[in-house]
Amino acid sequence: MEQLEVKDLTKRYVAYGNVTNALNSVSLNVKEGEMVAIMGPSGSGKTTMLNILGCLDNPTLGEYKLQGKSVETMNAKELAKIRNQSIGFVFQQFALIAEYSIYENLELPLLYWNLHNKKHKYSKSEMRSKIFNILEALGIKEHYTKYPSQLSGGQQQRVAIARALLVEPDIIIADEPTGALDQKTGAEVMKLLVDVNKKGKTVIIVTHDEKIAAYCNRRIDIMDGKIQSDKVLVNS
Numbered sequence: 001m002e003q004l005e006v007k008d009l010t011k012r013y014v015a016y017g018n019v020t021n022a023l024n025s026v027s028l029n030v031k032e033g034e035m036v037a038i039m040g041p042s043g044s045g046k047t048t049m050l051n052i053l054g055c056l057d058n059p060t061l062g063e064y065k066l067q068g069k070s071v072e073t074m075n076a077k078e079l080a081k082i083r084n085q086s087i088g089f090v091f092q093q094f095a096l097i098a099e100y101s102i103y104e105n106l107e108l109p110l111l112y113w114n115l116h117n118k119k120h121k122y123s124k125s126e127m128r129s130k131i132f133n134i135l136e137a138l139g140i141k142e143h144y145t146k147y148p149s150q151l152s153g154g155q156q157q158r159v160a161i162a163r164a165l166l167v168e169p170d171i172i173i174a175d176e177p178t179g180a181l182d183q184k185t186g187a188e189v190m191k192l193l194v195d196v197n198k199k200g201k202t203v204i205i206v207t208h209d210e211k212i213a214a215y216c217n218r219r220i221d222i223m224d225g226k227i228q229s230d231k232v233l234v235n236s
């Protein structure tokens with residue numbers, strides 16, 4: 001099934017009299033369970049694309065359908081629900097809240113879930129077991145009382161991945177997830193994302209790094225806001 005459908009998407013920025021077409025009539029579909037790398041030089045439109053795919057921004061023109069539903073027709077409440085429940089975000093700089101412990105950082109998406117979900121609300125004890133299960137799975141359980149600054153970059157990114165996975169979203173969107181990490185730690189983080197993908201989640205990653213793209217099974221190259229190539233990758 002097509003999970004994401006993008007048709008003739010254009011994003012135009014107007015700043016100080018300059019017009020930039022960050023995306024220029026881009027079309028692409030992503031199926032459930034794909035692992036896609038979006039590559040391209042600086043300024044080519046990768047982040048703009050991720051922001052639209054993640055429903056963090058709107059296109060100027062064109063259509064974006066998520067799980068069969070046009071994003072344009074969704075109201076603010078529906079969009080907030082999608083960002084909380086259908087999509088997990090992972091960023092280059094981890095985006096953890098410095099004043100919150102690891103446990104509190106992980107509690108947040110579940111608290112948001114409770115705000116947005118009428119059918120099922122997590123109790124404190126359900127939250128606790130979900131948080132500890134995921135911390136254990138990602139090998140960072142012993143750090144739950146610490147603050148982000150007390151962890152290494154790789155550990156912080158694991159927490160960020162745990163946070164993205166907690167509400168079991170269908171899609172993980174990652175913007176340069178290994179950009180702030182050394183090569184070895186970056187490879188460990190990528191292996192985690194491959195595992196997540198093997199469990200059936202769609203993973204979309206923006207990266208500059210060929211080695212990171214090689215973990216994916218599809219590679220889309222963007223240049224000047226247009227898709228230059230879209231290839232299936234055969235990997236082990």
Ligand SMILES: Nc1ncnc2c1ncn2[C@@H]1O[C@H](COP(=O)(O)OP(=O)(O)OP(=O)(O)O)[C@@H](O)[C@H]1O
Pocket residue numbers: 013014015020021022040041042043044045046047048049
């Ligand atoms: N808010 C904005 N206002 C004006 N122009 C913008 C804005 N955001 C992005 N742009 C422009 O749109 C183009 C695409 O930017 P985008 O951030 O999507 O590129 P990118 O491929 O992610 O780059 P990088 O790899 O450096 O992060 C660039 O020319 C950029 O200057």
